[in-house]
Amino acid sequence: MEExxxxxxxxxxxxxxxxxxxxxxxxxxxxxxxxxxTHGELYSFGAYMMFALVMLLHxxxxxxxxxxxxxxxxxxxxxxxxxxxxxxxxxxDTTMLVMIGAWIAMQNLExxxxxxxxxxxxxxxxxxxxxxxxxxxxxxxxxxxxxxIVLIGGTYTLVDxxxxxxxxxxxxxxxDAAKLMGVDIDRVYLSTFALGSGxxxxxxxxxxxxxxxxxxxxxxxxxxxxxxVILGGLGSIAGATIGGFLLAFIEEMGxxxxxxxxxxxxxxxxxxxxxVVRPTGLFSRKERIG
Amino acid sequence: xxxxxxxxxxxxxxxxxxxxxxxYVLHVLIVTGIFTIAAMSLNLLLGYxxxxxxxxxAFFGIGAYVSSLASLGFSVHLAPDWLVTLGPQPVWLxxxxxxxxxxxxxWAIGRISFKVRGAYFxxxxxxxxxxxxxxxLNWDELTNGxxxxxxxxxxxxxxxxxxxFSFIGKVANYYLVLAAAIVAYVVIARLVHSQAGRAxxxxxxxxxxxxxxxxxxxxxxxxxxxxxxxxxxxxxxLYAQYIQIVDPNIFLFIYTVTMVIMVVVGGKxxxxxxxxxxxxxxxLPEGLRSLQIQPELQWxxxxxxxxxxxxxxxxxxxxxxxxxxxxxxxxxxxxxxASEAGARQAAQ
Numbered sequence: 010m011e012e013x014x015x016x017x018x019x020x021x022x023x024x025x026x027x028x029x030x031x032x033x034x035x036x037x038x039x040x041x042x043x044x045x046x047t048h049g050e051l052y053s054f055g056a057y058m059m060f061a062l063v064m065l066l067h068x069x070x071x072x073x074x075x076x077x078x079x080x081x082x083x084x085x086x087x088x089x090x091x092x093x094x095x096x097x098x099x100x101x102d103t104t105m106l107v108m109i110g111a112w113i114a115m116q117n118l119e120x121x122x123x124x125x126x127x128x129x130x131x132x133x134x135x136x137x138x139x140x141x142x143x144x145x146x147x148x149x150x151x152x153x154x155x156x157x158i159v160l161i162g163g164t165y166t167l168v169d170x171x172x173x174x175x176x177x178x179x180x181x182x183x184x185d186a187a188k189l190m191g192v193d194i195d196r197v198y199l200s201t202f203a204l205g206s207g208x209x210x211x212x213x214x215x216x217x218x219x220x221x222x223x224x225x226x227x228x229x230x231x232x233x234x235x236x237x238v239i240l241g242g243l244g245s246i247a248g249a250t251i252g253g254f255l256l257a258f259i260e261e262m263g264x265x266x267x268x269x270x271x272x273x274x275x276x277x278x279x280x281x282x283x284x285v286v287r288p289t290g291l292f293s294r295k296e297r298i299g
Numbered sequence: 300x301x302x303x304x305x306x307x308x309x310x311x312x313x314x315x316x317x318x319x320x321x322x323y324v325l326h327v328l329i330v331t332g333i334f335t336i337a338a339m340s341l342n343l344l345l346g347y348x349x350x351x352x353x354x355x356x357a358f359f360g361i362g363a364y365v366s367s368l369a370s371l372g373f374s375v376h377l378a379p380d381w382l383v384t385l386g387p388q389p390v391w392l393x394x395x396x397x398x399x400x401x402x403x404x405x406w407a408i409g410r411i412s413f414k415v416r417g418a419y420f421x422x423x424x425x426x427x428x429x430x431x432x433x434x435x436l437n438w439d440e441l442t443n444g445x446x447x448x449x450x451x452x453x454x455x456x457x458x459x460x461x462x463x464f465s466f467i468g469k470v471a472n473y474y475l476v477l478a479a480a481i482v483a484y485v486v487i488a489r490l491v492h493s494q495a496g497r498a499x500x501x502x503x504x505x506x507x508x509x510x511x512x513x514x515x516x517x518x519x520x521x522x523x524x525x526x527x528x529x530x531x532x533x534x535x536x537l538y539a540q541y542i543q544i545v546d547p548n549i550f551l552f553i554y555t556v557t558m559v560i561m562v563v564v565g566g567k568x569x570x571x572x573x574x575x576x577x578x579x580x581x582x583l584p585e586g587l588r589s590l591q592i593q594p595e596l597q598w599x600x601x602x603x604x605x606x607x608x609x610x611x612x613x614x615x616x617x618x619x620x621x622x623x624x625x626x627x628x629x630x631x632x633x634x635x636x637a638s639e640a641g642a643r644q645a646a647q
Contacts, residue, residue: 044422109560238422273433
């Protein structure tokens with residue numbers, strides 16, 4: 010029982026991170042029709058910015074977190090402006106390859122800048138866990154979960170309630186019609202990519218201090234984000250949120266009770282299962298066949 | 300004209316070991332050739348049916364593992380009290396097994412992943428490759444996990460009493476890979492010029508229309524996946540018996556990226572494209588290495604060049620050159636022939 014509870018705690022924390030990654034990717038994917046291969050690099054960028062700010066510049070941990078996220082937003086905007094703006098209307102293969110090229114360049118630049126050695130970030134949380142009637146939860150994990158929920162809620166509000174969000178939803182449904190109605194498509198694309206990148210950077214900045222920060226950490230994160238998007242359906246924030254937590258639970262329970270070596274395979278096996286049983290995805294209303 | 304050019308190119312490739320004495324250069328050419336074969340197989344899927352598979356390395360790796368395991372022999376528990384043992388097989392037989400099993404995996408994976416299209420298909424294929432990599436990493440008893448399969452025997456051809464020849468050394472392997480590349484080229488060329496090939500191109504151009512004229516879309520997609528996977532498996536088997544060691548890193552995403560970039564830069568949907576792209580991106584890392592900068596920066600340059608080339612010639616080098624060539628023909632010829640050349644180009 011104790012063990013099961015511990016798995017649940019881990020799953021909630023990881024689920025929050027996966028949901029952040031998945032929401033960022035699914036927004037970019039749904040609105041811009043871009044498979045963003047730099048997503049994992051934004052994730053590790055957030056983690057490295059956390060390392061640079063906290064460990065090298067001695068910025069307060071709680072101030073460093075929004076700063077790292079803001080830097081992620083800026084980097085995302087820069088990528089959109091320099092690479093993707095020129096590729097409007099290019100076919101999906103071209104865009105994808107340009108993003109893969111950017112991913113290779115960014116990852117190696119990162120390895121060059123920070124060396125291959127894993128770094129750790131000091132957290133201000135007390136070492137003694139929070140004890141609730143025989144059950145203990147680490148403060149850091151609670152914090153990650155809480156911030157993730159706040160960010161998910163914030164993104165949902167932004168897309169659902171604001172003027173920019175309405176423009177984003179209109180572009181998602183029909184970009185040509187949105188353009189005719191006076192929506193500034195370039196601005197929507199820039200905001201979408203910057204927002205998605207910022208969420209990925211926030212995920213990295215949250216999880217980096219709990220584990221370690223290393224140059225390859227983005228690859229697996231990107232694969233997880235892809236899995237969440239498949240599970241949740243195209244452009245759906247709610248789907249990505251549920252998909253993120255679902256993936257985390259399956260991984261955590263699979264690793265705990267089946268085989269820890271296949272932990273990272275669980276999500277992909279789930280995708281394959283979903284495709285066999287229900288190719289339209291678990292939560293998507295729109296057809297994705299044909 | 301076309302025949303003469305093909306013959307001259309072939310003669311050039313055959314003559315290379317006669318005037319290239321540097322063994323390292325030959326090694327680079329062999330590995331480039333193996334990846335070019337893999338790129339040719341990917342082109343069948345990406346260029347002719349229009350499906351971007353980013354999991355192609357799975358078939359390459361499966362081919363490498365199957366041929367290595369069959370030639371080394373193995374014993375594995377499929378259940379606690381069910382031990383399956385296979386003694387070492389001749390390498391040529393092991394390679395045939397590799398081709399057959401890769402093709403079968405192409406069928407199985409194709410059946411599942413062709414249920415979706417576009418970006419979903421891309422992500423599903425990445426997932427498959429990742430699952431296969433994790434299996435290779437974790438199924439220690441069969442694959443030796445990260446400890447790798449070592450001492451893989453080289454291909455040996457023997458006719459009892461007549462000849463016995465092992466493909467050891469660079470020159471022998473160079474010719475082996477060249478021969479395999481020619482076989483792969485001929486198989487793919489035959490397929491795309493057949494009725495099945497025309498069906499594939501039709502469904503790439505307009506799937507609902509192809510379906511409406513009675514083309515069984517999934518059947519042809521799966522057919523191309525099977526052939527493509529089998530050829531990729533052959534390339535993997537060649538790689539294993541040449542390098543003589545296989546570890547789970549063979550499934551790394553970067554190898555898929557290498558294959559895709561070879562096809563796209565050369566020109567997808569053209570037979571010569573993967574060869575042109577294969578030579579460029581097979582030799583590019585070596586060219587970057589000669590710049591004497593840190594390996595990370597070499598890869599940064601690789602990524603930047605990828606972005607530049609794809610942005611400048613999104614359709615690939617071979618179609619771009621064909622375009623320039625046609626323009627020149629048009630400029631020389633009279634207006635009547637020019638429109639004919641234009642129509643031919645449009646038809647392509």
